[in-house]
Amino acid sequence: MTQTIKKSRLILPGIFILLLAGAVVALFVEREPTPLEFKAQMGVSIISPPITLPDVSLTDQDGKPFSLEQIKGRWSLFFFGYTHCPDVCPTTLANMNQLAKTPGNSEMNYVFVTLDPQRDTPEKLKEHVLYFNPDFIALGGDQENINRLAEAVGVIYEIEDDKGSDNYTVNHYAAILMMDPQGRLRAHILPPHSTSKMVEVVQKIREYYGE
Amino acid sequence: MPGNYKNALIAITMAACLNMIPSAWAGQLTIENPWVRSAPPTATVLAAYMTIHNHSGTTATLTSVSSPAFESVQLHRTTMHDGMMHMEAVKTLAIEAGGTVKLEPSSYHLMLSKPKQKIKSGDTIPFTLNFGDKSETVTAVVRQEEEESTPHHHHH
Numbered sequence: 505m506t507q508t509i510k511k512s513r514l515i516l517p518g519i520f521i522l523l524l525a526g527a528v529v530a531l532f533v534e535r536e537p538t539p540l541e542f543k544a545q546m547g548v549s550i551i552s553p554p555i556t557l558p559d560v561s562l563t564d565q566d567g568k569p570f571s572l573e574q575i576k577g578r579w580s581l582f583f584f585g586y587t588h589c590p591d592v593c594p595t596t597l598a599n600m601n602q603l604a605k606t607p608g609n610s611e612m613n614y615v616f617v618t619l620d621p622q623r624d625t626p627e628k629l630k631e632h633v634l635y636f637n638p639d640f641i642a643l644g645g646d647q648e649n650i651n652r653l654a655e656a657v658g659v660i661y662e663i664e665d666d667k668g669s670d671n672y673t674v675n676h677y678a679a680i681l682m683m684d685p686q687g688r689l690r691a692h693i694l695p696p697h698s699t700s701k702m703v704e705v706v707q708k709i710r711e712y713y714g715e
Numbered sequence: 716m717p718g719n720y721k722n723a724l725i726a727i728t729m730a731a732c733l734n735m736i737p738s739a740w741a742g743q744l745t746i747e748n749p750w751v752r753s754a755p756p757t758a759t760v761l762a763a764y765m766t767i768h769n770h771s772g773t774t775a776t777l778t779s780v781s782s783p784a785f786e787s788v789q790l791h792r793t794t795m796h797d798g799m800m801h802m803e804a805v806k807t808l809a810i811e812a813g814g815t816v817k818l819e820p821s822s823y824h825l826m827l828s829k830p831k832q833k834i835k836s837g838d839t840i841p842f843t844l845n846f847g848d849k850s851e852t853v854t855a856v857v858r859q860e861e862e863e864s865t866p867h868h869h870h871h
Contacts, residue, residue, distance in 0.1 A: 588760055589760070590802075591793050591826070592793055592820075592821055595821060598752070598860055602860065628757075631756075632754075660797075660798060661799065662799070673802050675799045675800060676799055678800040695795075695800075696820075696821060
């Protein structure tokens with residue numbers, strides 16, 4: 505009698521611990537689907553498994569602290585550049601605005617991150633980025649935090665010419681980065697970013713990886 | 716005497732002008748769809764784009780561009796190497812006989828620095844394109860978006 509009680513006392517917690525361990529394992533080894541494939545000419549690299557964004561302190565266009573937690577819950581498109589950029593950055597911002605005007609794509613986050621916080625103050629970013637679309641988010645902050653984020657997501661850049669001259673160029677990676685609603689990097693979309701290509705790529709990724 | 720001198724000067728000037736006519740491009744270069752990407756009113760750099768056709772039998776070389784609306788206009792090219800977009804100044808741009816060169820986003824463009832007045836969508840901006848000692852003048856429209864291909868691009 506006492507023996508059976510002892511046994512059942514051990515079995516029940518044992519099962520409970522096993523179930524718990526199983527649940528914990530399942531939680532961490534979330535099954536990553538086979539990477540979505542695109543034709544080479546589309547210039548899309550799917551990041552599989554996705555990369556969790558680092559916890560960096562950035563500043564938004566109103567000078568308020570911005571945490572990347574704030575982008576969660578929706579898909580996001582990020583572009584890294586600088587406002588003294590005459591060709592590529594305005595072209596990309598205009599392309600992102602075109603995409604934002606297409607059905608179903610207005611509810612994504614459109615985020616511009618400056619690689620040049622020395623010249624791009626929140627005021628400058630607000631005026632420049634929100635000129636293209638008032639719903640866009642423009643992020644800056646200190647170079648260290650920006651560098652940590654850029655490095656984590658694979659955005660390389662270099663400052664050319666004399667940084668003291670106020671007339672320097674920033675050469676940079678020009679892909680649009682797509683983050684899932686869990687705030688993880690899911691894809692690099694290389695230029696050109698025509699509206700037809702962007703609509704197709706974004707739709708495929710959203711459908712495949714879900715909301 | 717001063718009158719004669721003046722007349723002679725006019726005659727010489729006129730002769731010089733007449734002389735220039737045969738060597739001028741006279742429609743041998745056409746510039747299509749010149750436009751400037753609109754930017755925030757405080758932007759210090761903008762870009763202009765256009766398509767240049769050379770209908771002549773010889774190479775036309777674009778050597779410089781100027782505009783009264785900007786302190787400087789430079790011919791630039793955006794290139795991608797090592798995965799990065801670079802901007803490089805281009806000294807001259809050759810358009811071969813019968814050829815076409817497109818200045819377009821993420822490629823060749825005119826980098827317009829330090830606008831002399833605020834520039835907004837719908838403004839028109841004159842540019843002088845110098846091909847050695849000859850020049851062409853165009854008026855670019857300021858707008859945000861690239862225009863969809865014009866109808867005569869669809870012929871095929």
